Every structure is written in C-alpha cells, then in structure tokens.
Amino acid sequence: MNKNVYVFAEQREGVIQPVALELLGKARDLADVLGEKVVAILAGYQIADKANELIAYGADDVIVVDAPELKDYITEQYTQAVYTVINEMNPNVVLFGANTIGRDLAPRLSARLEKGLTADCTKLEISDGSDPKLEAKKLMMTRPAFGGNLMATIVAAKEGVQMATVRPGVMQKKDKDESRKGNVISYNVTFDPSKFAVKLLETVKADKGLVDITEAKILVSGGRGVGCKEGFDKLTALAQVLDAEVSSSRAMVDAGIMPHDRQVGQTGKTVRPNLYFAMGISGAIQHLAGMEESDLIIAVNKDKFAPIFNVADMGIVGDVNKIVPMLTDRLQKELKK
Ligand SMILES: Cc1cc2nc3c(=O)[nH]c(=O)nc-3n(C[C@H](O)[C@H](O)[C@H](O)COP(=O)(O)OP(=O)(O)OC[C@H]3O[C@@H](n4cnc5c(N)ncnc54)[C@H](O)[C@@H]3O)c2cc1C
Known part of the structure; x- marks a missing residue:
C-alpha cells in the first residue's frame, strides 16, 4: 500500500x-x-x-x-x-x-x-x-x-x-x-x-551580488524592444530606484545581452513578484507562462496590439527608450519626498 x-x-x-x-x-x-x-x-x-x-x-x-x-x-x-x-x-x-x-x-x-x-x-x-x-x-x-x-x-x-x-x-x-x-x-x-565516481574538489560561488529573480519583489524586465546593452543600462537605473531586479525575455538571452538565469518564461524562471514591468516585451505565450501570476503588471510597448497588454494591469503605448528614463527620473523625485 x-x-x-x-x-x-x-x-x-x-x-x-x-x-x-x-x-x-x-x-x-x-x-x-x-x-x-x-x-x-x-x-x-x-x-x-x-x-x-x-x-x-x-x-x-x-x-x-x-x-x-x-x-x-x-x-x-x-x-x-x-x-x-x-x-x-x-x-x-x-x-x-x-x-x-x-x-x-x-x-x-x-x-x-x-x-x-x-x-x-x-x-x-x-x-x-x-x-x-x-x-x-x-x-x-x-x-x-x-x-x-x-x-x-x-x-x-x-x-x-x-x-x-x-x-x-x-x-x-x-x-x-x-x-x-x-x-x-x-x-x-x-x-x-x-x-561514488565524482569527487567535489572545490566550490566556486558565482559572485553576482544579485537577488534571484524568483525572490525579487519588483522586476524590471526587458525584451527585444529594449534591444541592446545600453537599453538594459536604463532598465538597471530604473531598477536601482525601485530596489528591483532586472530580468528579460528569452530574445535578449538568445542575443547574448542577458544571462540565462535572468530569463523569465517557460524555459527560464517562473516569477511572481508584487510588481512586474514588461518593457518592450511582446507577450509571447512562453513568456507569459513565467510571469502572468505577478500581482501587478505594467507593460510599455510601442505596439498597442501587443499581446502583453492582454495580461497587463496598466499599459503605456510608447517608446521604452523615452519612457524608461522619464519614469526613472519621476520616481526618483517622488521617492525622495
Ligand atoms: C519552446 C519555446 C520556449 C520558449 N521559452 C521562452 C521563455 O522562457 N521566455 C521567453 O521570454 N520566451 C520564450 N520563448 C520565445 C518566445 O516565443 C518569444 O519569441 C520571446 O518571448 C519574444 O521575446 P520579446 O517579447 O522580447 O521579443 P519580440 O516578440 O520580438 O517583441 C518585442 C516587442 O517590443 C516592442 N518594441 C519594439 N521596439 C520598441 C520600443 N522602442 N519601445 C517599446 N516597445 C518596443 C514590439 O512592439 C514587440 O512587441 C520560447 C519559445 C519556444 C518555442
């Protein structure tokens, strides 16, 4: 039995x-x-x-x-x-x-x-x-x-x-x-x-100083719309203001811009933060599988028909390159008050 x-x-x-x-x-x-x-x-x-x-x-x-x-x-x-x-x-x-x-x-x-x-x-x-x-x-x-x-x-x-x-x-x-x-x-x-065919000789810890994205309360996530390292530097600046972590879609991992341990989705990690920013992410089903349970989703995308808006609680139709620095600036001022 x-x-x-x-x-x-x-x-x-x-x-x-x-x-x-x-x-x-x-x-x-x-x-x-x-x-x-x-x-x-x-x-x-x-x-x-x-x-x-x-x-x-x-x-x-x-x-x-x-x-x-x-x-x-x-x-x-x-x-x-x-x-x-x-x-x-x-x-x-x-x-x-x-x-x-x-x-x-x-x-x-x-x-x-x-x-x-x-x-x-x-x-x-x-x-x-x-x-x-x-x-x-x-x-x-x-x-x-x-x-x-x-x-x-x-x-x-x-x-x-x-x-x-x-x-x-x-x-x-x-x-x-x-x-x-x-x-x-x-x-x-x-x-x-x-x-016991394998012997452990040494343990070398990855010195990343980053919080695992599955444990982050706020995630600022970027996709192909963010596009390049400079774009992700802007997301990092926003994340710093919010005490958040940066994550990404698979497109940016495949492009070698983000490491795999930051990937959200079916072949990445499943996250459930209090707040998830989807910046320049289309909202493919494999990406949604990893983040749609987030408490609050805010999406920025220049295409108003992007599927990410179907799961977003708030959406901004616009260019991430302009909106992210504006948001960072504004939040910095608001949070200082
Ligand atoms: C088996 C399998 C497993 C997969 N696993 C995953 C996974 O774990 N995670 C994952 O993410 N994907 C996964 N994928 C890939 C997935 O299907 C998509 O290809 C991927 O999520 C697309 O990433 P993206 O949204 O960044 O890029 P895109 O789909 O190319 O979307 C880019 C978006 O950015 C917008 N944009 C462009 N420029 C700007 C701008 N300047 N400002 C604002 N918006 C802009 C566009 O309108 C578009 O909506 C998987 C696919 C398969 C087949």
Whole structure:
C-alpha cells in the first residue's frame, strides 16, 4: 500500500530553499484530499535543526538523513540516500523542485525506481473519480506541451510512487505556523562508496551580488524592444530606484545581452513578484507562462496590439527608450519626498 505525499526538501548550506516550502504548501493540499500525511525528506550534513521549519510550513513528518556524505550536493550520494528512503517507505507521491538539484536528482531516482516522472508541472491535482477513464485519487500532473501551446495532464501509468518536479515560484507556500507539531525521524542510510565516481574538489560561488529573480519583489524586465546593452543600462537605473531586479525575455538571452538565469518564461524562471514591468516585451505565450501570476503588471510597448497588454494591469503605448528614463527620473523625485 503506497501512502503519503513526500517532498524532497532541498537545502543549500543548511538553508531550506524557498521551493521546498512552496512544495510543502501544495503537498498539504494534496495530502488533505487524499487523507494522507505530508512527509519531508531532509538530506544533508548537520541539518537536523532545520526540520522544525518544514513542520511549520506544513510537514507532518520529517525524515532526516544526516550524513557527512551529504555535506555537498553530489548526484550519486544524494540519489543513494533518497532512493533508500523512497524504496523503503513506498510513498504515494514525491515532489521535487525543478531547479538544478531537483532536475538532476529526480530523473536519477525515476530511472533507479523504474517509475515515471513528470517534469516542470504547473498544476497538481487529485482525480475525484468523475472521469470513467481515470480511477479516483490519482495524481494529475499538468505541464505545458508543444512549446507551451497546450497544457497536457499526465497520470502515472505504473502502480507505485508518482513523481513530479515543479519550478520555483509556481506553487504557494502556506503561512508559517510555529505552533504546528510533527515528528522528526532520524534515518540512517548505508552508502555504497564504490559508486561514488565524482569527487567535489572545490566550490566556486558565482559572485553576482544579485537577488534571484524568483525572490525579487519588483522586476524590471526587458525584451527585444529594449534591444541592446545600453537599453538594459536604463532598465538597471530604473531598477536601482525601485530596489528591483532586472530580468528579460528569452530574445535578449538568445542575443547574448542577458544571462540565462535572468530569463523569465517557460524555459527560464517562473516569477511572481508584487510588481512586474514588461518593457518592450511582446507577450509571447512562453513568456507569459513565467510571469502572468505577478500581482501587478505594467507593460510599455510601442505596439498597442501587443499581446502583453492582454495580461497587463496598466499599459503605456510608447517608446521604452523615452519612457524608461522619464519614469526613472519621476520616481526618483517622488521617492525622495
Ligand atoms: C519552446 C519555446 C520556449 C520558449 N521559452 C521562452 C521563455 O522562457 N521566455 C521567453 O521570454 N520566451 C520564450 N520563448 C520565445 C518566445 O516565443 C518569444 O519569441 C520571446 O518571448 C519574444 O521575446 P520579446 O517579447 O522580447 O521579443 P519580440 O516578440 O520580438 O517583441 C518585442 C516587442 O517590443 C516592442 N518594441 C519594439 N521596439 C520598441 C520600443 N522602442 N519601445 C517599446 N516597445 C518596443 C514590439 O512592439 C514587440 O512587441 C520560447 C519559445 C519556444 C518555442
């Protein structure tokens, strides 16, 4: 009998990643429909004290695998640890973040467990039995297909664990409730070091001094209409006034003007800021997929028929080269008052 909804609770240097909390929020909803528990798998070294944070965000149980082998993320070590847990516990569902670690780990586990995995899900639901072709209580995993032109809902064909990855920013975490009670279970894994083919020699951190765009409260995003580095310098000036981050459409990443980690959209990141400026961005479906959940969207585009205006809360029809400096100037004066 498979049971419970599991979340791989990713931590880096002992810091629980926001996506883990978002997944716990979704897992809570799924588990409540199923009448099951939410279980977090927390793997790492000297990280047991983080378990309570996971309980506060919705976990009923936290399985802690604490081992020196798991100090840094290395595929084989983490695969062995999480595989052992899943293989023994036989969960109903396991959710992973679709970031670099989750995208590396989840397919390994899928292959080792010989079970399916649906990547980059945007919606997760439990079937209610109303569809005669689909039994009740199955996980329905929805994700964009065919370049984002349609949404496909996928159901695991095999019996056993159902696994999905979800991008950061797609699901919403629950409010933190420090009064929640849960069980912290210490779990020992016997590793097979003969399979450790990769050795970590050195960790070099990217020194960017930038906030990840998935965590920014305000994003000033530029597209082909901004066009060049000088145009993005203007967006940076506006972002500085607003304490915001600069992001972009894929067109500007493909043109080599912006790095991929700043790309919003289906093949970039999903963002949900309080305020999203779309500057010279047409509003292609693949871009919208990554930002349409933003609280407030302000678009500037010289084409009044640009599709971005269909999702924008406010729109300015005009030239970004003129409007961005005017906006920067005006906001600077207003915010100084
Ligand atoms: C499988 C797949 C995945 C994809 N993934 C992504 C993704 O993750 N993210 C993403 O963004 N795209 C993605 N794309 C690409 C997407 O389809 C679009 O090509 C891309 O979003 C277009 O970027 P853009 O809006 O900057 O450029 P364009 O579509 O060229 O639009 C530029 C806009 O700027 C306006 N403009 C021009 N000059 C000015 C000016 N001076 N002032 C004001 N406005 C001006 C124009 O009117 C136009 O609306 C993907 C495509 C595919 C097929």
